[in-house]
Amino acid sequence: MIRSKWTRLLSTALAALHLLLVAHVPHVQAAMLSNQEVLSSHYQAMDKQQLHALLDDEEVAAKLLSMGVEREQVAERINNLTPSELAQFNQQLEQAPAGAGVVGIIVLFLVIFIITDMLCATNIFNFVNCINR
Template sequence: MKSKFTSWLMLVAFMGMTVLPAQAAMVSTGQVVGAQQSSLERETVTTMLERADVQAQLMAMGVSAQDVQLRVAAMTDAEVMQLNEKMADLPAGGGIVGLVALVFVIFVITDVIGATDIFPFIRPVN
């Protein structure tokens, strides 16, 4: 019986010593910079949308702050970059209405294609 226990103990110890293959890949500098740039651009959009005047304008349009946060989180990196480019082109101080209108248009487009369902008056094309 003692030899059976010892055999089981050795089997368990051997199984614990097995080495699983590691997987690694090279990460290019471009990938790292791209990921950081994407994160920075998303943070810029989030910061802009957290402003009280922007949120007041969105609330006037019937969009809650939580819906905006969820929508920005669901946006692709290309959409976030495009939104940042539009914000950079807007005149300083006078672009809030334009920004809110742009965000509203993006929300309407994603509702129309069926990606989201924020506005009940919009029926998706699917």
């Protein structure tokens, strides 16, 4: 009788533990990725790396500091760029003349900052008013 009581208690505990473990397993859905999706995510990562490499340039860093913008803010903005913004940015970067690249990059960053300030996403420049309020 004592043995059956312990057996019943043990089997109940094991059944409860099994139910808890089964309930904890997340459901996974598999889907096919197209080549275009894989390539676009790869190119986005490469484009962001190139922009971060441009931030390491001494002229760019000096110009940003002279305008009162920290490198960390710019790096965070680069990481938060949408794929369309990143594509537009790289298109403008490719069209810029070789000598005007640094100044063009800085101006483009400032335009992006002003747009994100206008959309209330950030608050870097005090003279830019939020349009969503």
